[in-house]
Amino acid sequence: MREPQIDYAAVFHALPGMVALLTPDLVYADANEDFLRLAGRTREQLLGQYIFDVFPENPNDPAAAGMRETRKSMLRVVAGGERDTMALVRYDIEERERPGHWVKHYWSPVNAPVLDPDGNVMLVVHRVEEVTELIQARDGGGPENDDRARVLEAELYTRARELQEINERLRRAHARDREVALALQEAMLPAPTPVGHHRAAVRYQPAVGTLNVCGDWYDLVDLPGDRIAVAVGDVVGHGLKAACVMGQLRSALSAASRVADGPARALEALGLYARHVDGAESTTAVKTFIDWSTHTVVYSSAGHPPPALLGPDGTVVFLDRATDPPLGARPHHVPRPEATVSFVEGATLVLYTDGLIERRDEDIDAGLARLAGALVLHRRSDPETLADALLADLLPPTGNTDDTALVIIRL
Template identity: 40%
Template sequence: MSESGGPDVTQELRLPWDDDPEDLYEHAPCGYLTTLPDGTVVRVNETFLTWTGYERAELVGHRRFRDLLTPGCQIYHETHYAPLLTMQSEVHEIALDVVCADGSRVPVLVNSVLERAAGGAPRVIRTMVFNATERRSYENELLLARNNAEASDKRVQVLQQIVADLAAAPTEAEVAEAVVRAPQPAFQATSASIYLTDADRDELVAVASTDPTTGNWDDMPRGSARAVAEVARRGDLHVVHNLAEAAEHFPDLAATMTRSGRKTVVLLPLTTGPAEDQAGVTVLGVLAFSFTEERRLSDGELRVIRLLGQQAGQALDRARLYDDLRRREERAEFLAATTRALDEEHRLLQRSRRLVERVAPSIADWAGVRLHVGSAGLREDAGGPPPDPDLLADRIAEATAAVKPVFATDGDPLGCTVLPLTARGRVLGTLAVRMAADRRGVDAERAFLVDLADRAGLALENARLYEQERAIAQSLQRSLLAADVPGNDPRFTVETYYQAGGQDLEVGGDWFDAFLITPSKLAVVVGDVVGRGLEAASTMGQLRSAIRALATGENGPARLLEGLDRFCQRVESARMATVVYAEVDLEANELVYACAGHLPPLLHQPAGAAEFLMHARSGPLGSRAADLRRTEHRVSLGPGSRLLLYTDGLIERRDRPIDRGFEVLNRTFSRLRGAPMKGLTAGLADTLVGREHADDVCLLCLTLGAEERLERSLGADPLQITLLRSDLRAWLLGHQVDQNCLNAVLLACSEAVANAIEHGYRNDPFGVVDVSATLTGDAVEIRVADRGSWRGPGESRGRGLTLIEECMDEVLFDRGEGTTVTMRRHRGDAA
């Protein structure tokens, strides 16, 4: 007990035995080394010897501490450990690896103290060595865990980026491109390929690859024995770890791995549907990626791979819905645009041409339409090189006979789908299209083509009906126009022209008429009935008949219009019709006219400019609001005067004022003052209107006296000579040429034209013979010119030339570019 009464602590801490300091040194829980400043071991305890397996004699005086370290640690000892110890005289917890006697390595932690002599020179180094094997193992486990966590985090980041890329990819092709790029950053894969299912063709289609040259990268049937098809059927992840495993289960994959040097291959199905319900899973494709070394994938990696397959499958499903919707919209837009384009054309041939132009190359690389119209039919095609004509003819016959489409299939040598164009129970023709090979078996494409054929058939039938009804309408229109306009009268010439509206099937209300009221009084009239259709045509016919009935030698234009006003009280449809009516006294050369709401006539006298006749104007027929009094106006006409009556379709345009139309008509009509009457009105309409005009055009031109000069251009057809003789006879009579001269000129001119056709053009139906006739003083001069090639001067000799020389007073030949014959015959009994 202590003096204070408490326990004696010193007494209690004294051990019952004394520790041997040498034993504590030798068997301490750590190794002890004492080395000279150069590192030579001078003392070592048993613990260090036990750890390393060395004998004491091997180390003491023979080895330096640095010699016991691994090469890397020796370098560290030189560059870090020794310098630090020299500068600081101590180092702590330096991690080194000691090489044991058997060559194994022991991780250690080293604490060293440098003792110096009285002068500060290094004397001895005392080193304490701790065995860090368990600590190193623990640290390695921690490092591995950290590396795994970092790798997992990296995979998650890559997967998140992939999911973001998939969400941003709207189309199937873009989704496939994003998926095929995923394995390299996520799992350090060497290459990857993606196959997508094509349900319509029951195939797996190779769509993308990072290295398509290293494997068997092509399309395959879904029932194939190849590894990709097998995984697509099973719908589960499959990892082929090595070549032996591939050779056992998938020979095709083993051959690919051998060829490409791949060691491990992952086959991942891209699925959609609930993962927990295997029966409800749909495989949309397969992602195959490989490694150049054998790879054992961890459970975490496998989970990420399966998640990738699900995410990619959902993206593909969404993209396919988007692609399908977009394709449907594009097809719907194409059908609507095609329908509009066909509606812009009104003729059958133009519509068939527009159809093939729309189809090829927009949706097909070749398209052709065959219409069963007439004995030979109509053909239109466009696009690339046409298919084999014999095979195409057989398929057209098959589709026509069955009245149903014949679709192209895979491996089809023709490659064309033929669809009958039907409307109202009849086959109008066929549409043949050569689609891209990957779209031939697609049900949606087939339905689209059937829809296209149905619309095209209806459009073509409408065009056929349009042409048929247009022909009927024009025939009706022309039958209602005057067919008995006086002709072959030397005192006047009447030239008429009618052009129906370019885009209207209904009969128009424009009309003309010319007739002799008395032997010396000629009536001419042009009118326009309000509206179109059969009612307008009927009204037009009634007005024409009423005018002929009311036209008498005593009435005159004003009283005739008053009679038409009374007529409108009984025929309501004639109300508001416009009429310009004129009577010409052929003996007095006097014109009397009146206008009921119609455009003014245009008169061109031999002397002076053309002028519009603006007098004697009043409202349309039956106009209750207008002044019912009708007036008329008289104008004296000189020989050769020309009078033009017309309807509003000749000059009215939406894009210009009507005054501008009057100016253009006046200028054009004046320029044609010296042109022959034949074809004058048609040429005037071509110049001012053209062939495609929405409104009807009706013209009547009257010339007093015969043409001053007769000019005709004939085709190289002997039948044209009869028409020429008729025109020439009327012209000669109009100029009061005596009968003997008339007969001689007709015969000589006919022979000259016949020679030009026979010898100048021979078998050339496109040759043209120009004929002109003029009066010079007391003679008639005829000029016949061709541009053909006569074989020689002797060819023109013969009975024809002899006959010409007997009929005419003078005959001259001029051979340059063709042959020109100039003939003169004196009038009266001179010849």
């Protein structure tokens, strides 16, 4: 028997009840036919629009809380990657044909995440049950209908309170898990020790919904002479498993950099070690050796975004002349390349992971150009100020779906 060819787009639009899809920024991506019909909006009025621009709060109702509660629920889904069932809410809708005329509605919403293969929230499913007629049934139809409406309303509110209590318990458990995760993160990514008289800043920004532990790391190591080794890396995935792999690889690379004669040899040693670490495959990393006595940076990259060298005059050069595949990408050991670039006093070296620049809907060159523009704009800032400025300028204000590590060294 041949398996049926299912048109899931057609299934979605034919679903009974109101269902909409929103991006993590709460912008409408799609809505089924019942949603359009019952909400009184066309597809053109929804798609690409921020949800609360399409459905603002009733300004004539000072007690209105539907927008606030709906936003909080959706942001919990984006941040935690888990379904959130809301309590019964009243959310009035303005009639398109009669501006200023608001129609009372009662909704029972559920918001749920759609995850990509890496476990990131790529869509929010917003399913709504319209219960206005049940709540307002007491307005007519006689005593029998009035009593039945009161019973239904009481049951709905009781159920809503139960769901709120369950959600609150889950949130408290999640908060406890975050405390454990933060302790783990601090143990694995401690504040860097001073690197001689050189100024450095580091930042670690976890992805939303990942308990503050992910697979990105940074490392700074003092070397003999006026030299330091700096690295950043990115393990595939999120959560505790990726963090444990990250901890092993970070420690191994840190140790290798102390005995290797250059960044390429350090990455080769890490690659050999990574073959025996479950979950380390496809890890990317970049390693730099900075030498102030020769004013040079020697670097090697294992499939990682290129470091940026910012000159005092505002020129930005991406160090991309020694890039090889990620760890574990080749079946056999192959020597890795390395390159050397000179710097002048007052230059700035910036190492980062892909969360700082990559976006799902654009080419990586757009992210690199955005980083270069931000570096030029803030080129006179000290490392600490520059680190904060880059995160503020380049990361989404609602939080990123990928974690970010950032290291800035004033040369």
